[in-house]
Amino acid sequence: MSKGRVTVIDIAHAAGVSKSTVSLVLQGSSLVNEATRAKVNVVIRELGYVYNRGAANLRQAKSKIVGIVVNDLTNSFFAELAVGVDMVVQSAGYVQFLSNTGESVDRQREVVASMREHGISGLIVSPARGTEAADFKPLTNAGIPVVIVVRNIPGAKVSSLVSDNFAGASAAVEHLAGLGHRRIAFMGGFANTAVFAERLGGYREALAKAEIAFDDDLVVATAPSRAGGVEAVGRAMLLAHKPTAAVCFNDAVAFGVCDGLRARRLEPGVDFAVVGFDDVIEAESAVPALTTISVDPQGMGRRAAQLLLKQVNSGKVEAEAIVSAVRLVVRQSSGAGLDTTARRAVS
Amino acid sequence: MSKGRVTVIDIAHAAGVSKSTVSLVLQGSSLVNEATRAKVNVVIRELGYVYNRGAANLRQAKSKIVGIVVNDLTNSFFAELAVGVDMVVQSAGYVQFLSNTGESVDRQREVVASMREHGISGLIVSPARGTEAADFKPLTNAGIPVVIVVRNIPGAKVSSLVSDNFAGASAAVEHLAGLGHRRIAFMGGFANTAVFAERLGGYREALAKAEIAFDDDLVVATAPSRAGGVEAVGRAMLLAHKPTAAVCFNDAVAFGVCDGLRARRLEPGVDFAVVGFDDVIEAESAVPALTTISVDPQGMGRRAAQLLLKQVNSGKVEAEAIVSAVRLVVRQSSGAGLDTTARRAVS
DNA sequence: CTGTTAGCGCCTTCAC
DNA sequence: GTGAAGGCGCTAACAG
Secondary structure, eight states: OOSSOOOHHHHHHHHTSOHHHHHHHHTTOTTSOHHHHHHHHHHHHHHTOOOOHHHHHHHHTOOSEEEEEESOTTSHHHHHHHHHHHHHHHHTTOEEEEEEOTTOHHHHHHHHHHHHHTTOSOEEEOOOTTOOGGGGHHHHHTTOOEEEESSOOTTOOSEEEEOOHHHHHHHHHHHHHHTTOOOEEEEOBOTTSHHHHHHHHHHHHHHHHTTOOOOGGGEEOBOSSHHHHHHHHHHHTTSSSOOSEEEESSHHHHHHHHHHHHHTTOOBTTTBEEEEEOSSGGGTTTSTTOEEEEOOHHHHHHHHHHHHHHHHHHTOOOOSOEEEOOEEEOOOOOTTSOOTTOOOOOO | OOSSOOOHHHHHHHHTSOHHHHHHHHTTOTTSOHHHHHHHHHHHHHHTOOOOHHHHHHHHTOOSEEEEEESOTTSHHHHHHHHHHHHHHHHTTOEEEEEEOTTOHHHHHHHHHHHHHTTOSOEEEOOOTTOOGGGGHHHHHTTOOEEEESSOOTTOOSEEEEOOHHHHHHHHHHHHHHTTOOOEEEEOBOTTSHHHHHHHHHHHHHHHHTTOOOOGGGEEOBOSSHHHHHHHHHHHTTSSSOOSEEEESSHHHHHHHHHHHHHTTOOBTTTBEEEEEOSSGGGTTTSTTOEEEEOOHHHHHHHHHHHHHHHHHHTOOOOSOEEEOOEEEOOOOOTTSOOTTOOOOOO
């Protein structure tokens, strides 16, 4: 409070010990006498000493800082992800640098560089569109572990956490079969994409497990949009043997399917069960009584952070470890459109 | 890549100059010969040098790091706020430590302490419930500016950014009067709170400006909840001279008012105009055709960051500067409940 | 168990 | 314009 910041040397002086002793008590070392430790701690409190982690980091050539960069924090999926990361990072005594790229690879490059200069010991990144595998090469070369989440970067030699499309679709079908449905359609999505293939694969496997014959007519590929959903349900309802439920490629499609059902005087969730992959998380409450399959973003964040910290602590950066995270969410929203998951008030 | 990290001394050696010269080019000083600068920059790139900000911070006893702590990042209001902060912070060459407290004052204390140890040069905080003015004393004593956002902490001698309830309510009335309404009710909220008084004040002032007589019957205080909204509209509709529009204490009330209108076979937004303070941001798309008044969280974040950086750069910490930020948002949502503000897909 | 001695990588006087 | 020291606050060896 008087002159400049108080340092270890000040408190060593005041406590009548040497700086190293002070340093040891700061690190909670057991190599120091209980009485001395107590005395030092008292002085620390009295002088209002604050530990300078920067100096320690410099000396030890390592830090307890991790970087997390997301492409769109405005999307609550990523916000939840960041919260999940923060939870484990915090309780591990780390702090997180968080940056938002807004889907700009340039900005991403900047913030990653900045974080590196600040000495992050690991990085979790939900890459902006257009990110290349080479973009993280400098980090991994320097022995800084990187965990990519949500989107996969083919060829990047780092750990990735992406949703398990196969298991998700499978869980959706299982859920519907459990409700007694036998005519379950798969609606929406472009058939020539990898994601479509994975989700369809999960769908087929779960059908087989439930001993339901696969019917090609029930797979209705359309654009992965709301309009696509409307189109899909329209086509499905032309079938002689109509479906009673549908797994939708994503929730946009699911919304469209609901629209289409209502146009036919059918009530989604009552007359016809709809399950959608929850890719557009933000809109979750827009259509009540809709069941969705989604990865739990917070859980994904936690897993990403654990994965990262494991590598940080072991000093080993992993290469090409694809892990998966999926959760089945059955939403119990009220017809009013405001359910128990509605957020807390601000003020 | 070969042995340890490359430092200024390495590049000085390789470029045939001294470390100080390197240091000068790193800082973009004009005191260095153009040719030398170029050569040094080449070597820097060749050796893959990365600047060690930690060391620089230590030496200069300052950092380009700001802390931001929010009480609930899961609430998209705060996520947007963080994005706003990030924007200005990033372009000012700073990085942000972000932490989530989840409304825990203990956690808040921890993260703030941790940030301090890491040498933040400023802090933006949306305080957890129960935060006391004294909690930020250590920071301000150390000359570290603090900006409190969203919630006010009475007695805290720091800058605060809160929404301008008076101006917001006023803008709402103005909006409704502009649409031709003359019987505008004020619905919901407990009459004995400061926030209620402020919003009601703005309502009254705007009425006066629009030359509409204030009618006590049109102020219907109820619980600031959905049920309260239902109750409020019920009571208002018993009046001989019924309202044709309402400013609602918050959006929960507004939802209830809409519920109540529908129960009376009235269509909100068509037969009866409803404007609500958007305190529960997350539910924005739950009730289509609802007009809301809200502070723009991103804008608030940007202003907070600007305010903070101004203090950081000037070295002056401000005390007790209450500023306000309000924006009128007229939502144009489609009847389907999914509007153009729906978020981007994740994958 | 505690003190002494060197730096971590950078920036800042000061000479040259 | 450039080089030579010294030190920011801390910790990692060693001694004692």
